[in-house]
Amino acid sequence: xxxxxxxxxxxxxxxxxxxxxxxxxxxxxxxxxxxxxxxxxxxxxxxxxxxxxxxxxxxxxxxxxxxxxxxxxxxxxxxxxxxxxxxxxxxxxxxxxxxxxxxxxxxxxxxxxxxxxxxxxxxxxxxxxxxxxxxxxxxxxxxxxxxxxxxxxxxxxxxxxxxxxxxxxxxxxxxxxxxxxxxxxxxxxxxxxxxxxxxxxxxxxxxxxxxxxxxxxxxxxxxxxxxxxxxxxxxxxxxxxxxxxxxxxxxxxxxxxxxxxxxxxxxxxxxxxxxxxxxxxxxxxxxxxxxxxxxxxxxxxxxxxxxxxxxxxxxxxxxxxxxxxxxxxxxxxxxxxxxxxxxxxxxxxxxxxxxxxxxxxxxxxxxxxxxxxxxxxxxxxxxxxxxxxxxxxxxxxxxxxxxxxxxxxxxxxxxx
Numbered sequence: 001x002x003x004x005x006x007x008x009x010x011x012x013x014x015x016x017x018x019x020x021x022x023x024x025x026x027x028x029x030x031x032x033x034x035x036x037x038x039x040x041x042x043x044x045x046x047x048x049x050x051x052x053x054x055x056x057x058x059x060x061x062x063x064x065x066x067x068x069x070x071x072x073x074x075x076x077x078x079x080x081x082x083x084x085x086x087x088x089x090x091x092x093x094x095x096x097x098x099x100x101x102x103x104x105x106x107x108x109x110x111x112x113x114x115x116x117x118x119x120x121x122x123x124x125x126x127x128x129x130x131x132x133x134x135x136x137x138x139x140x141x142x143x144x145x146x147x148x149x150x151x152x153x154x155x156x157x158x159x160x161x162x163x164x165x166x167x168x169x170x171x172x173x174x175x176x177x178x179x180x181x182x183x184x185x186x187x188x189x190x191x192x193x194x195x196x197x198x199x200x201x202x203x204x205x206x207x208x209x210x211x212x213x214x215x216x217x218x219x220x221x222x223x224x225x226x227x228x229x230x231x232x233x234x235x236x237x238x239x240x241x242x243x244x245x246x247x248x249x250x251x252x253x254x255x256x257x258x259x260x261x262x263x264x265x266x267x268x269x270x271x272x273x274x275x276x277x278x279x280x281x282x283x284x285x286x287x288x289x290x291x292x293x294x295x296x297x298x299x300x301x302x303x304x305x306x307x308x309x310x311x312x313x314x315x316x317x318x319x320x321x322x323x324x325x326x327x328x329x330x331x332x333x334x335x336x337x338x339x340x341x342x343x344x345x346x347x348x349x350x351x352x353x354x355x356x357x358x359x360x361x362x363x364x365x366x367x368x369x370x371x372x373x374x375x376x377x378x379x380x381x382x383x384x385x386x387x388x389x390x391x392x393x394x395x396x397x398x399x400x401x402x403x404x405x406x407x408x409x410x411x412x413x414x415x416x
Contacts, residue, residue, distance in 0.1 A: 005141050008034050038141065045142035048135035051079030054088070054148060056099075058128065061152070064313075065159035069118045071099065071128075077106040087134045093249065094118065094126040094154065095256055121257035123158040123271065123317045127151050157313040158271045159262065161408040163280035167416050168343060168370065193217045227341045228302035229281055230289040231312070232330065233274045233319070234348035237295075240321040241266045241349060241376040252320065264404060266349035266374045267321045273372055273402060274347050275316050276412065282309040291334055294319035299337065326350070331358035340366035349374040351383045353391040360395050370416065371399040378403040 012034045019027035053076040063069045077083050083106045090099035099116045106112050129151035136143045193206050196216035209217040243264035247256045255263045262268050281288045282305070289302035290312045298315050300308070325333070327350045335358070338344060344367050346359070359369045371392060377384035385401070392399050398416035402408065 004139075005038070008038055008141065037139065041137035041139050041141040044137040045135065045144040047079070047081065048083055048086075048137070049133050049144050049146040051077065052083070052086070052133060052146075053078060054131065054133065056128070056131075058152070058154065061154050062157065062310075063120045063154060064157040065120050065123055067120055069094070069097075069120055069154065069156075071116045071118070073099065073101065073114050073116065075103050075106060075112045077108060077110050080108050082107050082110075083135065084138060085135060089132040089134070090128075091130050091132070092126065092128045094120075094128065094156075095122045095249075095254070097126075097128075099131075120156045121260075122254045123156050123268075124254035125153055125155050125318050126254075127153055155314060155317050157317050158268075158275045160276045160279045161272065161412075163276050163412050164409060165413050166277065166280060167414070192220050194220055227343055228287040228289060228339065229343045229345060230291055230302065230338060231274050231278060232291040232334070232344055232346050233270055233316070234327045234330070234346070234350055235267070235270075235292055235294050235319055235321045235323050236326050236330075236350065237322050237324065238326060239266065239349045239351075239376070241379040241381040243379060252322070264379055266376055266379055269374045269402060269404070270347045270349060271316050271319065272408065273374070273412065275313055276408065277345060277347075277372075278309050278312045278316075282306065288312070290315065291330070292316075292319060293323035293325050293330060295323040299334070302342075326352065326355070328352070328355035328358050331355055331362065335362055335365065335367070338362065338365075338367050342367050344369045345372065346370065347372045347374070349376045351376060351381070351385050351388055353388045356388070356391045356395060356397070359397055363395070363397075369397050371397055372412070373399055373401045375401050375403045378405075 012031050015027045015031035015034065018024070019031065055074045055076075057072045057074075059070045073088070075086065075088070083103070085105065086103040088099075088101045088103060090097065092099065097116075097118045099118075101114050103112050129148070131148045131150075132145050133148060134143060134145040193209050194217065196205065196210075196218050200218045204218040206217050206219050245258070246263055246265055247258075248254065249256060255265060255268065257263065262272055278288060278290070285304055287302045287304055288308060290298065290300040292298045292315065294315065300311060300315070327346070327348050344362065346369055348371070359371075362369055373385050373389070375385055389399065389401070400411065400414060400416050402411045
C-alpha cells in the first residue's frame with residue numbers, strides 16, 4: 001500500500017510541476033484530483049474500523065490437554081456505511097490457537113459470525129486476546145489497524161490416562177476409627193439430621209423425620225474409616241530432565257507441543273501420572289489430598305468429589321519445576337501435617353537416595369509411603385534410579401517405575 005501511495009505522490013508532484021511549467025489548468029485539476037483521492041481514501045480507511053463491535057464467547061474457561069477449545073466470534077457493524085472487508089488478528093498465547101479471520105462485506109447494521117475450534121496441546125494458564133481489527137480503502141492506498149485490548153484467560157488441565165487399577169499395599173485400604181469430621185459427601189456414616197437449606201440434594205432428605213416434624217430435614221454424614229491418600233509430586237528444580245528438542249514459551253513457561261504424545265520431560269510425565277491418579281481415586285470416591293511446591297507451597301486437605309479433583313488439576317496445570325527444595329526437604333517439612341494411617345503417593349524423578357531416610361521416618365509415624373518413579377535415564381539423564389530402587393527395596397517401600405514411551409495405563413496398573 002505504501003508503494004501505491006508513493007506513485008500517487010509522484011503523480012501529484014508531476015502534475016503540479018507540469019502545471020507550473022506549462023500553465024495549463026488541466027494539470028492543476030489533475031493534481032487536485034489525486035490529492036482528493038488520497039484524502040477520501042484516508043478517511044474511508046479510518047472510518048472502516050470505526051463503529052464496529054466484536055465479541056468472543058468461549059464455551060468454558062477450563063479445558064484439558066487432548067480436548068478442544070470452542071470459541072464463537074461475532075462482528076457487528078453499527079455504522080450506516082458497509083464494511084467492505086475486515087482483517088481480524090488474534091494475539092492469544094495459547095499454542096496452536098488460530099483465531100484470525102478475513103471478514104467479507106458486512107452491510108449496515110449487519111453482523112458476521114465465525115467459529116474456531118482449537119485442540120489443546122499444552123497445559124498451563126494462557127491469555128486469550130488482545131485482538132487487532134484492520135481494514136483499508138477500496139483503492140488499496142491506506143491500511144488502518146485498530147487494537148482491541150480486552151483479554152481473558154483460560155486454564156488447560158493436564159492430560160489424563162485411564163487407570164484401571166492401582167495396587168495399593170495390602171492392609172491400608174481400611175482401618176482406624178471414624179474421623180468424626182462432617183462432610184458434604186454421602187458416606188455410609190450417617191450421624192444425625194438437620195433442617196433443609198437451599199442447595200441440599202433431595203436424596204439426603206430424611207422423609208420420616210420430615211413428616212414427623214412437618215418440615216424438611218436432611219441427613220448429615222461423617223467421613224468413613226477409609227484412610228486418606230495424599231499425592232506428593234516432586235517439582236524440585238534438580239530433578240527435571242528433558243529431551244534437547246523440548247522448547248518452552250519464554251524459556252521457562254509451558255512446553256510448546258510438537259505432537260500428540262506426552263512431551264519428553266520428566267516434569268510432564270510426573271504431572272500426567274498425578275492427574276491420572278487423582279482422577280482414578282476421585283472415581284473410587286477415595287479421600288484424596290495433594291502436596292507440592294510449585295514452587296510455592298500447595299497443601300490441599302484430603303476430601304472427596306469432583307471439586308477436589310478439579311482443584312488438584314488446576315494446581316497441576318500451572319506447576320513448574322522451579323522449587324529449591326529437594327524431595328528430602330519436602331518430606332521433612334510436611335511430615336507433621338500428615339495424619340497417622342495416611343497413604344502417601346510420592347511421584348518423583350529424583351535419583352538421590354537420601355530422601356529414603358525421611359520416608360522411613362514417615363513409616364514409623366504410621367504413614368505408608370508408596371513411590372512412583374519417573375526413570376530419568378530414559379529421558380537421556382546420565383544417572384538412573386537403580387541405586388534408589390535398591391534403597392526402597394531394602395526398607396520395603398512399594399514402588400513402580402514409569403519410563404518414557406511406556407504405556408501409562410499398563411505402567412500404573414502393574415503390581416508394586
